[in-house]
Amino acid sequence: MLKPIRWNTFLRDLVVIQFGFFLYGLAIALVVRASLGTGTWVVLEVALAGILGVKIGTMTVYMGFTVLLIVLALRERVGWGTLGNILSIGPWLNLCLEIIPTVKDNFVLQVAMFLAGVLIQGIASAIYIGVDAGAGPRDSLMLAVHRTTGLSIRVGRAMIEITVVTIGWFLGGPAGFGTVAFALLIGPSVQWAFKLFNVQPHKPEVVEAVAD
Numbered sequence: 001m002l003k004p005i006r007w008n009t010f011l012r013d014l015v016v017i018q019f020g021f022f023l024y025g026l027a028i029a030l031v032v033r034a035s036l037g038t039g040t041w042v043v044l045e046v047a048l049a050g051i052l053g054v055k056i057g058t059m060t061v062y063m064g065f066t067v068l069l070i071v072l073a074l075r076e077r078v079g080w081g082t083l084g085n086i087l088s089i090g091p092w093l094n095l096c097l098e099i100i101p102t103v104k105d106n107f108v109l110q111v112a113m114f115l116a117g118v119l120i121q122g123i124a125s126a127i128y129i130g131v132d133a134g135a136g137p138r139d140s141l142m143l144a145v146h147r148t149t150g151l152s153i154r155v156g157r158a159m160i161e162i163t164v165v166t167i168g169w170f171l172g173g174p175a176g177f178g179t180v181a182f183a184l185l186i187g188p189s190v191q192w193a194f195k196l197f198n199v200q201p202h203k204p205e206v207v208e209a210v211a212d
Helices: 007-034 040-052 057-074 082-101 107-130 137-149 153-170 179-195 203-212
Strands: none
Touching: 007 040, 007 082, 007 107, 007 179, 040 057, 040 153, 040 179, 057 082, 057 137, 082 137, 107 137, 107 179, 137 153, 153 179
8 A cells, every 4th residue: 555665766756746745835825815715625624723722734734644544544555745745735835825915805816816726736736646656645535536436536526625615614614605616626627637747646556566
């Protein structure tokens, strides 16, 4: 269940995957600053952070490890990139939130920032999943659902996002109409980016055995 580390390309993979993590943090920050409703996981994390009395960033790490346990139970392969996702995106998100101002009373700019965030998050997912060092815990869950149910990436991701935001909303998280739009759009964004970068999330075992 653990992806082997390819030491001959590790430094290159590390740079590429960190760029993907940066884009992911930027994408979340754009959606948050658009003020149309946060991303689905953020709705749940904000709600739980308030209940548990911890910072949102800390809750993001806790949530990452919690989802990782579910992913391991579903026997999805993970790697060093999975742990890197949990530990790296939070700091990038904090940095981007400090730089990007909140936008209000400018609906056109808000929508543009929101859509840019959704698009960039799809690209970020394809970039770091394409490194094949193990997807992040949330994307690993998406891939596990895709593998175990046969559902498309688009449908599987949408189902996960809608479930998460519903729980977060009931717990008092900051959901808005943008949150619903995010849940519906992120799946197509990720699937489009996978095709653009020719990412194959589950390679045939024979090919992997030869590569190893």
